[in-house]
Amino acid sequence: MITTVTLNVAVDKAYTVKELNKGEVMRVLQCSNTAGGKGLNVAKVVKLCGEEVLATGFVGGHNGAYVEDLLKEKMVPSRFVHVPGETRSCINVLAEDGSSTEFLEPGEPVRPEDVQNFLDQFDEIIRESNVVTISGSIPRGVPSDIYGSLITKIKGAGKQVILDTSGKLLEEGVKSRPTMIKPNDDEIEALLGVPVTNREEIIEGAGKLQKMGIEIVVVSLGSDGALVVTEDGVLQGKPPKIEVVNTVGCGDSMTAAFAVGLSRGYSIEETLRYAVAVSAANAMTMQTGNFRQKDMERILPEVEIKRI
Numbered sequence: 001m002i003t004t005v006t007l008n009v010a011v012d013k014a015y016t017v018k019e020l021n022k023g024e025v026m027r028v029l030q031c032s033n034t035a036g037g038k039g040l041n042v043a044k045v046v047k048l049c050g051e052e053v054l055a056t057g058f059v060g061g062h063n064g065a066y067v068e069d070l071l072k073e074k075m076v077p078s079r080f081v082h083v084p085g086e087t088r089s090c091i092n093v094l095a096e097d098g099s100s101t102e103f104l105e106p107g108e109p110v111r112p113e114d115v116q117n118f119l120d121q122f123d124e125i126i127r128e129s130n131v132v133t134i135s136g137s138i139p140r141g142v143p144s145d146i147y148g149s150l151i152t153k154i155k156g157a158g159k160q161v162i163l164d165t166s167g168k169l170l171e172e173g174v175k176s177r178p179t180m181i182k183p184n185d186d187e188i189e190a191l192l193g194v195p196v197t198n199r200e201e202i203i204e205g206a207g208k209l210q211k212m213g214i215e216i217v218v219v220s221l222g223s224d225g226a227l228v229v230t231e232d233g234v235l236q237g238k239p240p241k242i243e244v245v246n247t248v249g250c251g252d253s254m255t256a257a258f259a260v261g262l263s264r265g266y267s268i269e270e271t272l273r274y275a276v277a278v279s280a281a282n283a284m285t286m287q288t289g290n291f292r293q294k295d296m297e298r299i300l301p302e303v304e305i306k307r308i
């Protein structure tokens with residue numbers, strides 16, 4: 001089973017508008033609500049890939065109950081810690097010029113006893129999982145080294161863990177050497193304290209992180225696909241040109257597909273091909289954390305894998 005950790009769950013709202021003008025009344029043409037927070041996007045995609053999944057984290061209030069219902073509709077099982085604070089909303093405004101403007105609420109604070117309840121149930125969840133993904137931001141009240149503690153527990157139980165976060169949470173988390181991370185160029189720069197301005201420096205930086213004891217370092221490059229650095233070297237996977245509808249959640253789809261590849265014991269090359277196809281297919285639908293099987297199957301053989 002693949003478990004996805006989402007401490008800062010959200011109701012994701014995608015608003016379609018003609019144009020976005022600051023300071024004006026904007027009429028929304030279409031609104032779509034989905035269970036969000038990066039980890040829940042991962043959970044939905046793992047489910048669509050056909051793997052057994054469990055979503056965990058904190059939920060609260062009416063929005064929290066709504067997220068649980070949205071997950072049930074997608075047949076994604078969940079075991080959340082219920083907290084008094086209302087679960088947040090995140091809004092993504094999609095305009096006709098192709099722009100995407102995101103408003104991410106911080107999330108209501110959680111209490112120390114909520115954090116303890118989460119940790120208490122986590123050991124049992126790890127026993128049932130073979131891969132755990134940890135994604136996104138945390139609400140106030142959660143200690144900034146929590147991801148490090150979770151990674152230490154997961155690795156101590158002999159299971160694999162993917163960490164996809166940023167800033168201080170990533171800095172703290174990498175100290176516990178997760179199996180895989182997915183930093184962007186800014187995050188590599190922050191982790192290593194060196195400038196990263198071009199593809200060569202990205203590869204060099206990712207290589208340094210890999211040598212520090214992180215087995216798999218993935219750097220996604222939008223429409224250029226992704227780079228994967230392991231002890232066997234560097235691979236790039238590039239998708240064919242596709243019709244893009246909404247790229248929000250592409251990174252999460254990639255994380256989900258890597259978790260599936262690890263869980264199924266795919267080679268790193270097979271995993272990269274699959275992850276590029278799944279994440280590119282996610283860009284072809286409006287909903288975050290969603291893809292159509294037929295899109296993914298069409299893209300899969302067209303992903304170009306090259307050793308660098």
Ligand SMILES: Nc1ncnc2c1ncn2[C@@H]1O[C@H](COP(=O)(O)OP(=O)(O)O)[C@@H](O)[C@H]1O
Nearest residue numbers: 220221222223225226239247250251276279280
């Ligand atoms: N415009 C696009 N065309 C094709 N594939 C895309 C596009 N944007 C994203 N993807 C796919 O999704 C993956 C993750 O997207 P990216 O934008 O790099 O991540 P993030 O959402 O974390 O910023 C890419 O590696 C690629 O496989």
Ligand SMILES: O=P(O)(O)OC[C@H]1O[C@](O)(COP(=O)(O)O)[C@@H](O)[C@@H]1O
Nearest residue numbers: 010036037038090136137248249252
């Ligand atoms: O969980 P976080 O880090 O606060 O991010 C929240 C939001 O980011 C998103 O995952 C989109 O981010 P990406 O496009 O980078 O995948 C939203 O769906 C989500 O609600």
